[in-house]
Amino acid sequence: MIKYCLLFILILSACISQETKVNSHQSNIHYNLALELAQNALYQNSLDEFAKAISLDPGNINAYRKKGLVYFGLREYDEAEKLFVKAISLDPHNVQSHINLGMVKYYKGDKAEAMNLWQKSVNFKSDDNDSKALNNIANLYKEDKNYKKSIEYYQLAENQDSGNTMYLNNLADAFRLQGELEQANSILKNSLKLNPLGLNTNFHIGMVYRDLKEYGKAVEFFKKSLKVSSFPEAHFQIAQIEFSMKNKASALKSIKSAIQSSPKNLKYQNFRDLIAPS
DSSP states (O other), rough: HHHHHHHHHHHHHHHHHEEEEEHHHHHHHHHHHHHHHTTOOHEEEEEEHHHHHHHHTTOOOOOHHHHHHHHHHHHHHHHHHHHHHHHHOOOOTTTHHHHHHHHHHHTOOOOOHHHHHHHHHHHHHTOOOOHHHHHHHHHHHHTOOHHHEEEEHHHHHHHHTTOOHHHHHHHHHHHHHTOOOHHHHHHHHHHHHHHHTTTTHHHHHHHHHHHTTHHHHHHHHHHHHHHHHHHHHHHHHHEEEEETTTTTHHHHHHHHHHHSTTTOHHHHHHHHHHSSSS
16 A cells, blocks of 8 residues: 555656646747747747747747748748647647648648638637638639639738738739729729838739730839839839830840849740740
8 A cells, every 4th residue: 555655646746747847937938039039030049949948838839830930931841730730739729820731731732721721710710810811712712713702802801900901912913813903903002002112012003004004004013113122023024014015125134133033933034035035
C-alpha cells in the first residue's frame, strides 16, 4: 500500500511539474519579439523566438499561427501547413487559422480544399471578421469566371470591412470583367478617395479605360500606379497600348521595364519577342 501511495505521489508531482513549466508571460514576451523580428525581415530569428514562445506555452495558438505565416511568406508551405493544423487542433473554430490553411492549400494547388476551409471559417460565427475568407472565395469564383458569385462575395467582404480598398478594387475588377465598366469606374473612384496614392486602384482604373478604348486615359492611370512602385503589369499594359498604336520603340522600352521588374515572366518575354524578334 505504501508503494502504491508513493507511486501516486510521484505521478502527481510529475503532473504538477509539467504544469509549472507553462509560462504564459514569458511566452508572450518571446511571441512579441518574434513579431517584431518578422516585421523587420529577420525571419530565422523570428522563427527561433516563436519556437521559444511555444516551448514556454504549448497552448499559445497565436504563436503557432504567426510562425506558420512566416513559413508561408518564405514559401515553405509544408511547414506552414503543420503549424496551421496544430493551431486548429487547439481551437477547431479558429477563423484565421482556417483562412491561413486555406491559403496554403490554394498555393499547393488544392483549390477545392481551400474553398472548403474558407467556407467553413465563414460559417463558424456571425460576428467573426472573416472578410479575408469572403474575399478569397470571391477570388476563386472570379478565377472560374463566375463573376456574379464573385461580386456577391466581394460585396460581403466589403460590408464586413467597409473602406478596405483591396476589396473595393477586387469588386470593381469583377464588374469590369462582367462588362459593367461604368459601375467598375464608379467603385474605383470611391476607392481612390480613400487612398489617392493607391497603386492597385490607379492600375484598375487604367484597365477600365483600356476596355473603354480610351487609351490616353488608360496610360495616364497606369503611369500613376508606376509613380507609387515599379509595377510590371502596368509596364506591360502600356507596352501593349503603344504597340497597338504602332509605336514599337516605346513599346519595347516599356516591356523591357516590365521584364526588369519580373525577369522570369514568360508572358512579358514573349511580348518582347513579338515586338523585336531576335
